[in-house]
Amino acid sequence: MASLRIRPVLSLSPRVATGVRAVFLRQAPVINRNLLAFYASQEQQDKNSKRPCYDENGGEVTLTCLKELLSKADIQLFDVRNPEELLETGQIPGAVNIPLSDITAAFMLPPAIFEQIYDVPMPSKTDNNIVFHCKTGVRAQNAIDTLKNLGFKGTHNYTGGWVEWQEAMKKDTESNS
Numbered sequence: 252m253a254s255l256r257i258r259p260v261l262s263l264s265p266r267v268a269t270g271v272r273a274v275f276l277r278q279a280p281v282i283n284r285n286l287l288a289f290y291a292s293q294e295q296q297d298k299n300s301k302r303p304c305y306d307e308n309g310g311e312v313t314l315t316c317l318k319e320l321l322s323k324a325d326i327q328l329f330d331v332r333n334p335e336e337l338l339e340t341g342q343i344p345g346a347v348n349i350p351l352s353d354i355t356a357a358f359m360l361p362p363a364i365f366e367q368i369y370d371v372p373m374p375s376k377t378d379n380n381i382v383f384h385c386k387t388g389v390r391a392q393n394a395i396d397t398l399k400n401l402g403f404k405g406t407h408n409y410t411g412g413w414v415e416w417q418e419a420m421k422k423d424t425e426s427n428s
Contacts (some may be wrong), residue, residue: 305407307379309395312407314415320380321345327374329382331394332413337387343384347371351390354397357373379405387412 303325304316312320321344330337330346337348347369348397349357356366358373365373374381381403383391388410396407409416 252368256277263419272286291411299426305382307405309399309406310408314409314419317343317382317409317411317416320382325380327371328382328409329380329381329394330413331383331390336413340413341400343413344408346384349394351385353402354394358398358401358403369397374403377404378404379406382407382409384409384412384416387414 254281304319305312317326317328321328324345326345328343328346330348331354332342332344332348332353333350334348336345342348349369359370360368360373362373381398383394383406385391385394388408391408391410391412
């Protein structure tokens with residue numbers, strides 16, 4: 252074990268300095284274990300905070316996850332309902348409307364044309380933050396199946412759809428009143 256040197260801040264007698272040194276050496280392993288545990292937990296928290304709230308290979312997205320992605324602006328959200336439905340009910344902020352009947356044609360467009368039509372960059376086939384929604388999740392799943400056939404990997408379904416979003420927003424509004 253390496254020799255521990257205590258730099259005198261106060262003038263200590265050799266006997267007191269030896270006692271302090273002995274106490275520190277007895278407690279050092281405990282202190283080190285506690286520090287290691289603390290740093291390990293901090294590192295795990297950092298990893299968890301950077302990890303997305305969804306499976307990167309596709310799947311479902313919850314309301315909580317959708318709100319988190321929207322707040323971080325780390326989402327490409329597409330609403331596959333018909334435009335008439337959006338006019339009647341509204342839409343999730345930031346969602347781009349591409350009706351289900353247009354999905355295949357839209358995602359086969361050259362990226363520049365896609366961006367001109369939909370006013371957002373076209374997702375790449377390797378993006379893992381592409382989320383589709385509709386009223387209840389059924390049409391969104393059809394859109395995802397279509398995109399998988401086109402080679403897109405990281406597509407997700409917000410299965411709660413507009414119905415869940417609208418209910419959540421009503422509850423938020425009522426609780427803030």
